[in-house]
Amino acid sequence: MIHETLPQSPRRGRRTVTGLAAVATATFLAFGASAGPAFADTPLNGGAKGTYIGNGQGGAQITTSEGRFRTNLFRLELEDGTVLLTYCIDVKTGIRSGADYVEDSWETYPGQGAFAEPAKVHWILQNSYPTVEVAALAEAAGIEGLTEEQAVAGTQAAIWHFSNGIDLSGRNDGNVQALYDYLVENAQDLPQTAEPDASLSITPATAEGRAGETIGEFTVSTSAASLPLTLEGPEGVQLVDLESGEPVETVGNGDTFGVSVPADAAPGEASVSGSVTAEVHTGRLFRGAPGEDPTQTLITAEGGEAEISAGVQVTWTEGVPEESPSPSPGGGLPVTGAALGGLVAVAAVAIGGGGAAMYLARKRKSGQPDDSAQ
Numbered sequence: 606m607i608h609e610t611l612p613q614s615p616r617r618g619r620r621t622v623t624g625l626a627a628v629a630t631a632t633f634l635a636f637g638a639s640a641g642p643a644f645a646d647t648p649l650n651g652g653a654k655g656t657y658i659g660n661g662q663g664g665a666q667i668t669t670s671e672g673r674f675r676t677n678l679f680r681l682e683l684e685d686g687t688v689l690l691t692y693c694i695d696v697k698t699g700i701r702s703g704a705d706y707v708e709d710s711w712e713t714y715p716g717q718g719a720f721a722e723p724a725k726v727h728w729i730l731q732n733s734y735p736t737v738e739v740a741a742l743a744e745a746a747g748i749e750g751l752t753e754e755q756a757v758a759g760t761q762a763a764i765w766h767f768s769n770g771i772d773l774s775g776r777n778d779g780n781v782q783a784l785y786d787y788l789v790e791n792a793q794d795l796p797q798t799a800e801p802d803a804s805l806s807i808t809p810a811t812a813e814g815r816a817g818e819t820i821g822e823f824t825v826s827t828s829a830a831s832l833p834l835t836l837e838g839p840e841g842v843q844l845v846d847l848e849s850g851e852p853v854e855t856v857g858n859g860d861t862f863g864v865s866v867p868a869d870a871a872p873g874e875a876s877v878s879g880s881v882t883a884e885v886h887t888g889r890l891f892r893g894a895p896g897e898d899p900t901q902t903l904i905t906a907e908g909g910e911a912e913i914s915a916g917v918q919v920t921w922t923e924g925v926p927e928e929s930p931s932p933s934p935g936g937g938l939p940v941t942g943a944a945l946g947g948l949v950a951v952a953a954v955a956i957g958g959g960g961a962a963m964y965l966a967r968k969r970k971s972g973q974p975d976d977s978a979q
Contacts, residue, residue: 652708653804653885653913655683657700657900661690662735664757668775669765671696676761678735679903681706681891687911689885690735691903692761694720694768700901705894708885711800715892716902718769724799725767725792727888730906733760733788736887746787751780759784764904767792801886802828802858805913807879812917816924817868822847823917825856829883832856838875838919841867864919872923878916885911 657679664676678690679700693700695716714720734742734756743751758781765771766789773785803826812821825832833855836844843865846853853862856879864875887908893900 652806652915653683653889653891653911654708654894655681655689655706655891657702657704657706657903658682658688662753662757664761665754665778665781667758667762667773667781668777669696669762669771670774671769671771676758678757678906679901681903681905683885683909683911683913685912687885687909689909690906691891692730692764692906693901694726694764694890694904695902696765696769696771698899698901700903701893701898704900705897706891706900706903707894708804708806709890709892710803711890713892714890714902720768721770722767722792722794723890724794726764726904727800728792728794728798729760729763729767729788730887730904731798732791733763733784735906742784746784748780748783748787751784755780755784760788763788763792801888802826804828804883804885804889804911805832805879805881805915807877807915807917810917812864812919814866814919814921816866816870816872816921818921818924819845819847819850819863819865820919820921821863821917822861823863823877825858825860825862827858827881827883828886829881830857832879832881834862834877834879836864836875836877838864839870839873841870842875844877866919866921868924870921870924872921874918874920876916876918878914880912880914882910882912884908885913 659680661678661680664678666673666675674696678692680688681691682688694714695718697717711720711723714723720726730736732745734753737745739751739753739756742756743749755778758778762771762773762781762785766785773782777785805827806825808824808826809821812823814820834844834853836842844853844862845851845865847861847863850865856862864877866875885905885908887905889905891903891905893902
């Protein structure tokens, strides 16, 4: 596909989170209704974020089973200004100028085509251009006179073979065809080519519960050695380890944590966030930002360090009150349903008897005969 190179955009702003387990005042929920977006700045849905700022090294045109395409590397600028080179893994969708992207996992691939063998795509990224220099790649593949344009084209064609199921067909540059054949034939699906660690994500993004509970089981995925966490919420709310129940301030890859809310806490909400300098590895998927027009799905062709933030939100309602024992008459045993029914029956008999006595007394005073004596 032919793309016009765009000028580099100005650096996008970034949000840096500092401090460990800082506690601040939160906006509470009143009678279960939210008072407003108290934590609008919380960096939810973690992972690196970036913008497509134009093309990198151009590649030769190729003829495939899906048509003829111009190949390119694409430049993705992350929020802190880091620029990474990427390949396309969705040949049927065009890239949109200035499109925003978010880092995500392979299983969320949103493009056309199955992306059925992502681990082999990752092998290609590790063993071809630009990770491997052109001269070294040419020697490994046994190709004389390989150029950068041919390296980009052959690599992109091999990636599309495993991401979109297309093949080179018809007349193509001989070196492009030779590199494509080498990569497709040698691509491996080995454990070490599994999806690389996310730069940073905390999932799920939100959780709900009641006061008196530990809310959520949040899982951290990060390529950083450790992640300091910052809590913003009412006094008494804590971040805790789910196994020990002990407070936590930092977490690592694969760790889980929850948010412990005191039983007497009013309905409210809290946010948890973290920010680190982490590695965005080769082979990470970047999809178009949610809510924006469709754009190509990209995969990183090189790694780089970037400052990345992530966060989650929790909300809770009033805790469940403890049940009080039923009151006991006279300090004795509680009045049960059966006993209460008996008392009602006795009272009814007494009332009925009193009414009959009053009726007979009135008849005697008036001189009327007593019907009961007949």
